[in-house]
Amino acid sequence: xxxxxxxxxxxxxxxxxxxxxxxxxxxxxxxxxxxxxxxxxxxxxxxxxxxxxxxxxxxxxxxxxxxxxxxxxxxxxxxxxxxxxxxxxxxxxxxxxxxxxxxxxxxxxxxxxxxxxxxxxxxxxxxxxxxxxxxxxxxxxxxxxxxx
Numbered sequence: 777x778x779x780x781x782x783x784x785x786x787x788x789x790x791x792x793x794x795x796x797x798x799x800x801x802x803x804x805x806x807x808x809x810x811x812x813x814x815x816x817x818x819x820x821x822x823x824x825x826x827x828x829x830x831x832x833x834x835x836x837x838x839x840x841x842x843x844x845x846x847x848x849x850x851x852x853x854x855x856x857x858x859x860x861x862x863x864x865x866x867x868x869x870x871x872x873x874x875x876x877x878x879x880x881x882x883x884x885x886x887x888x889x890x891x892x893x894x895x896x897x898x899x900x901x902x903x904x905x906x907x908x909x910x911x912x913x914x915x916x917x918x919x920x921x922x923x924x
Contacts (some may be wrong), residue, residue, distance in 0.1 A: 793883070797879065797880070797883065800879060802872070802875045802876050802878075802879045803876055803879070805872045805875065806869075806872040806873060806875070806876045808872075809865070809868050809869040809871075809872040809873075810869060810872075812865055812868075812869075813865045813866065813868075813869045816865050818863075819863050819865040819866060822856070822859055822860045822863050822866070823860055823866070825856055825859075825860075826853075826856045826857060826859075826860045829849070829852060829853050829856050830853065832845075832849055833849055833850075833853045836849045836850070881897075881899040881900075884897050884899060885897050885899065
């Protein structure tokens with residue numbers, strides 16, 4: 777590949793953009809909430825209990841209602857999930873995670889639409905995908921009746 781001035785300028789711009797994203801308030805908040813979550817023993821215990829039970833849940837799902845522990849596991853997985861979701865550190869982390877995802881979706885939209893208004897941006901966010909009946913990245917060439 778030949779290095780051109782335009783190519784080097786593009787790489788410099790991408791480096792600058794990624795630094796801006798990493799230094800953004802949303803990303804810094806995300807990193808803070810992540811560190812707090814990982815350093816809180818009680819929160820991590822809830823997450824680990826849920827993860828262990830999730831393995832058993834997947835085993836039960838293979839057999840469905842015919843598994844002997846189906847009812848117990850289904851009830852317990854809902855209880856552990858709720859316990860984990862209600863943990864303040866987990867909730868704050870998820871909010872921060874969604875904020876960073878929104879920032880990345882916005883950046884993707886700006887970059888994609890700077891190329892062409894017809895570029896599909898698979899954000900997974902209904903706000904950005906409102907012009908289409910699919911999630912934006914179906915790849916079927918309109919086979920799902922989206923406005924590809």
